[in-house]
Amino acid sequence: MAYKENYPSRLLEEAVDAIGSLPGVGRRSALRLALHLLKQPAENVHHFTDSVNHLRDDARYCRECRMIADGDLCSICADRSRDHRLICVVENVRDVMSIEATGQFHGVYHVLGGIISPLSGVGPSDLTIKELVARISALEAPETAEVVLALSGDVEGETTAFYIYRQISGTGIRVSTLARGLGFGDDLEYADQLTLGRSIVNRQVFHP
Amino acid sequence: MAYKENYPSRLLEEAVDAIGSLPGVGRRSALRLALHLLKQPAENVHHFTDSVNHLRDDARYCRECRMIADGDLCSICADRSRDHRLICVVENVRDVMSIEATGQFHGVYHVLGGIISPLSGVGPSDLTIKELVARISALEAPETAEVVLALSGDVEGETTAFYIYRQISGTGIRVSTLARGLGFGDDLEYADQLTLGRSIVNRQVFHP
Numbered sequence: 001m002a003y004k005e006n007y008p009s010r011l012l013e014e015a016v017d018a019i020g021s022l023p024g025v026g027r028r029s030a031l032r033l034a035l036h037l038l039k040q041p042a043e044n045v046h047h048f049t050d051s052v053n054h055l056r057d058d059a060r061y062c063r064e065c066r067m068i069a070d071g072d073l074c075s076i077c078a079d080r081s082r083d084h085r086l087i088c089v090v091e092n093v094r095d096v097m098s099i100e101a102t103g104q105f106h107g108v109y110h111v112l113g114g115i116i117s118p119l120s121g122v123g124p125s126d127l128t129i130k131e132l133v134a135r136i137s138a139l140e141a142p143e144t145a146e147v148v149l150a151l152s153g154d155v156e157g158e159t160t161a162f163y164i165y166r167q168i169s170g171t172g173i174r175v176s177t178l179a180r181g182l183g184f185g186d187d188l189e190y191a192d193q194l195t196l197g198r199s200i201v202n203r204q205v206f207h208p
Numbered sequence: 209m210a211y212k213e214n215y216p217s218r219l220l221e222e223a224v225d226a227i228g229s230l231p232g233v234g235r236r237s238a239l240r241l242a243l244h245l246l247k248q249p250a251e252n253v254h255h256f257t258d259s260v261n262h263l264r265d266d267a268r269y270c271r272e273c274r275m276i277a278d279g280d281l282c283s284i285c286a287d288r289s290r291d292h293r294l295i296c297v298v299e300n301v302r303d304v305m306s307i308e309a310t311g312q313f314h315g316v317y318h319v320l321g322g323i324i325s326p327l328s329g330v331g332p333s334d335l336t337i338k339e340l341v342a343r344i345s346a347l348e349a350p351e352t353a354e355v356v357l358a359l360s361g362d363v364e365g366e367t368t369a370f371y372i373y374r375q376i377s378g379t380g381i382r383v384s385t386l387a388r389g390l391g392f393g394d395d396l397e398y399a400d401q402l403t404l405g406r407s408i409v410n411r412q413v414f415h416p
Contacts, residue, residue, distance in 0.1 A: 006308035009276045011267045018259035023244055045264040049257035051226035056253040059219045068217045100214035
């Protein structure tokens with residue numbers, strides 16, 4: 001339903017315009033947020049805007065993995081205790097955070113910054129694939145190192161994985177992908193055919 | 209589901225903390241918004257934060273009606289063509305905008321800044337009722353002026369309306385409230401009993 005807007009104040013209207021330009025924030029939510037901020041102590045609001053400005057102005061991309069970093073290297077690439085010969089390739093920073101949250105991976109990452117998608121006009125040159133190839137080429141004895149392609153299981157993810165595989169297979173590095181199969185706790189009856197089919201073909205040794 | 213967070217960057221974490229402190233914005237949405245802002249041109253992000261700071265630092269409350277204003281008076285109170293002897297009492301700024309959007313009201317407003325709610329610890333002294341009484345006392349010939357109590361139809365709204373009525377009835381000003389009844393397009397069969405009952409008791413002359 002169209003909502004005719006009559007702002008009592010230009011300042012309010014401009015703040016609502018700015019907040020409403022964020023993805024997923026509608027005009028009514030933006031007004032609610034603006035009126036909320038107006039009621040907060042000034043130092044809270046300044047802390048909020050300072051944090052946003054600092055992120056935009058001071059955050060950098062890690063020289064190694066292209067993740068968001070406070071300095072030249074991100075905290076993961078700067079960590080000497082991690083396995084720097086095990087590189088997990090992901091689409092974005094959120095994927096890094098999801099994998100880190102599992103506590104099951106002790107290598108390093110490479111953030112592509114997107115996925116190959118001709119429909120969205122994203123090609124290989126828009127991603128950090130060249131940087132990945134250079135990273136792998138700089139490794140000593142690449143045949144004892146490993147790249148994990150941790151990309152989504154949809155067509156775009158598979159296309160990107162295949163493209164990267166072709167770019168790096170010449171270096172002799174081991175290439176793996178995430179295991180696909182039934183999720184833990186999944187009911188067989190409700191699994192989709194493709195997942196169930198792959199689960200049977202790639203069946204694993206039973207470790208009771 | 210709990211989501212263990214591992215931020216690659218303090219700057220990112222602080223921005224997510226700040227954005228996530230807004231009402232109705234969860235941690236995951238805050239991360240999505242922070243990563244979105246990080247990808248925007250710096251001047252867009254600064255425009256966003258400047259707008260929010262300006263609103264907080266420079267917006268004032270109208271001397272007359274307590275609405276958000278850019279200067280001493282809001283644009284409605286400053287408008288000489290409006291009827292300053294017809295005062296509509298509302299809970300908040302959003303209500304002013306909703307009524308203005310109808311285009312059916314040509315008087316001025318009085319923003320209470322809340323509603324009497326003992327459960328939330330809001331009493332009459334937390335609202336701008338004293339200011340309303342002073343405004344009405346300053347009117348010449350109050351018996352030819354009118355106050356419209358445009359408050360919600362729930363218990364808190366009714367309580368607040370009754371409290372205000374007792375405060376101002378001594379001035380002789382006419383006091384009215386919003387009409388209650390079936391909404392336009394409402395189906396009789398699905399109307400609640402109370403609304404339908406009031407609609408019959410307060411039936412209006414048919415103007416075909």
